[in-house]
Amino acid sequence: MLIHWMAFSRQELKQALKRRLRRRLGRRLEPYVSTAETLVGPQRLREYRRWADLPTLNRELLREEYDNKIVKVRSYPLEITLATTIRCNKQPACAICERNLRGTDLEWDAPSIVLERLKPVFPHLDILYLHCSGEPLFYKRFEELLTMVKPPTKIRFNSNAVLLTKAKIKAIMDSEVVDVVNFSVDAATEETYQFIRGPGFDKMVGNIKALSAEKERRGSSIPFIVVNMCVTKANYRELPQFVELAKEMGAGAVDLFHMNKGPDWKLDRPGGRVFDYRDQERMDPDEHDAMIVRAFDRAREIGVDMNFVGSVFFSEDNNPKKAQVGDEIRELDRWESLCVAPWSRAVVGVDGNVRICYFHKEWDESVGNLIFQSFDEIWNGDKAQAVRREFLERGFSDHCVKENHCMFLGRV
Ligand SMILES: C[S@@+](CC[C@H](N)C(=O)[O-])C[C@H]1O[C@@H](n2cnc3c(N)ncnc32)[C@H](O)[C@@H]1O
Numbered sequence: 381m382l383i384h385w386m387a388f389s390r391q392e393l394k395q396a397l398k399r400r401l402r403r404r405l406g407r408r409l410e411p412y413v414s415t416a417e418t419l420v421g422p423q424r425l426r427e428y429r430r431w432a433d434l435p436t437l438n439r440e441l442l443r444e445e446y447d448n449k450i451v452k453v454r455s456y457p458l459e460i461t462l463a464t465t466i467r468c469n470k471q472p473a474c475a476i477c478e479r480n481l482r483g484t485d486l487e488w489d490a491p492s493i494v495l496e497r498l499k500p501v502f503p504h505l506d507i508l509y510l511h512c513s514g515e516p517l518f519y520k521r522f523e524e525l526l527t528m529v530k531p532p533t534k535i536r537f538n539s540n541a542v543l544l545t546k547a548k549i550k551a552i553m554d555s556e557v558v559d560v561v562n563f564s565v566d567a568a569t570e571e572t573y574q575f576i577r578g579p580g581f582d583k584m585v586g587n588i589k590a591l592s593a594e595k596e597r598r599g600s601s602i603p604f605i606v607v608n609m610c611v612t613k614a615n616y617r618e619l620p621q622f623v624e625l626a627k628e629m630g631a632g633a634v635d636l637f638h639m640n641k642g643p644d645w646k647l648d649r650p651g652g653r654v655f656d657y658r659d660q661e662r663m664d665p666d667e668h669d670a671m672i673v674r675a676f677d678r679a680r681e682i683g684v685d686m687n688f689v690g691s692v693f694f695s696e697d698n699n700p701k702k703a704q705v706g707d708e709i710r711e712l713d714r715w716e717s718l719c720v721a722p723w724s725r726a727v728v729g730v731d732g733n734v735r736i737c738y739f740h741k742e743w744d745e746s747v748g749n750l751i752f753q754s755f756d757e758i759w760n761g762d763k764a765q766a767v768r769r770e771f772l773e774r775g776f777s778d779h780c781v782k783e784n785h786c787m788f789l790g791r792v
């Protein structure tokens with residue numbers, strides 16, 4: 381095949397590649413064809429052939445548009461986070477969850493039109509994330525959605541794992557698009573799990589193990605299994621044990637983070653205990669930090685990755701071991717220094733609102749709504765373009781700082 385290509389002159393090659401791409405991708409992909417033209421040259425043929433998938437072409441187009449400060453774009457975001465549902469099987473809600481602030485009568489699935497309008501965008505994406513304040517496995521169209529997305533686009537989601545039935549495991553494995561599932565576990569013991577997440581510890585553990593076993597049976601490396609813990613006063617002493625439980629369930633990594641700031645509630649939990657949100661933020665700083673270090677060492681020993689989103693340690697000191705652990709696990713440090721979210725990312729709320737980033741407010745700071753507009757109209761609407769202009773001028777927009785302060789803003 382390569383020899384056949386090499387027999388063309390540069391000009392002929394351009395034309396042939398254009399025709400081939402058009403045939404393969406269709407006329408609506410004109411922008412990719414013109415971008416692809418710039419790659420012509422025998423030494424790049426292999427690269428060029430790799431390009432014949434939409435997410436790669438989209439990424440290249442996006443980079444070109446960003447570099448050229450283009451605000452009316454032909455590219456799509458690299459990642460969309462879609463709130464498929466804000467409903468959840470956990471009733472009552474987990475003690476940490478914002479669902480405690482709303483009744484189930486205020487919970488619903490995304491309207492069908494939202495999915496229909498996003499469907500043509502899926503093939504361009506690198507990753508479709510399915511979460512935001514509900515349980516993706518509780519979404520009525522979960523299995524159908526998996527069939528709407530094809531490789532190389534990937535799907536990732538967080539889940540409480542309780543509804544991970546055999547049928548759902550099969551659908552996940554058969555789809556070949558789910559490459560990461562991040563299970564929210566929050567505890568290494570049944571008692572702590574009950575306190576934070578309610579009943580279902582054994583089921584959750586059994587279901588995650590069943591997914592790991594099915595992966596092994598099929599000889600598949602995906603989905604990569606992560607288990608996460610929202611670190612609170614109730615569970616931080618279980619951190620080393622948590623890492624071991626993660627390994628036992630077949631997880632390759634643990635994600636840790638602290639509770640979101642702001643909420644303040646007291647809830648009656650099983651066993652007559654009370655979950656006091658504010659009090660759960662108060663941990664012995666030295667003991668907390670020591671637990672993180674112990675968990676890190678254990679994770680290293682048994683071959684589990686560890687990530688921490690946000691500030692890792694409570695106490696400021698010059699402990700070199702803490703500095704080393706912090707450098708290794710702090711998620712923030714792994715982010716690129718420049719945020720390109722208005723080109724690369726969109727978050728779709730369960731009511732169809734599209735915003736650029738999770739930290740932008742759902743109603744006031746949305747750039748459009750999929751119930752009333754197509755994704756293309758929104759992505760190139762006045763509001764989206766205005767956010768891009770702000771980013772080009774100063775690296776972030778008013779939306780990033782006005783109310784929900786972006787946790788990554790330290791870097792701009
Ligand atoms: C809201 S849940 C939705 C997905 C799924 N139901 C689950 O529990 O993983 C998404 C993530 O938010 C986390 N979360 C919930 N309440 C939180 C809080 N107050 N602070 C920080 N993270 C929280 C959960 O642990 C979970 O990992």
Ligand code: SF4
Binds near residue numbers: 472477540
């Ligand atoms: S499982 Fe997830 S969405 Fe459901 S209550 Fe718990 S944290 Fe909230």
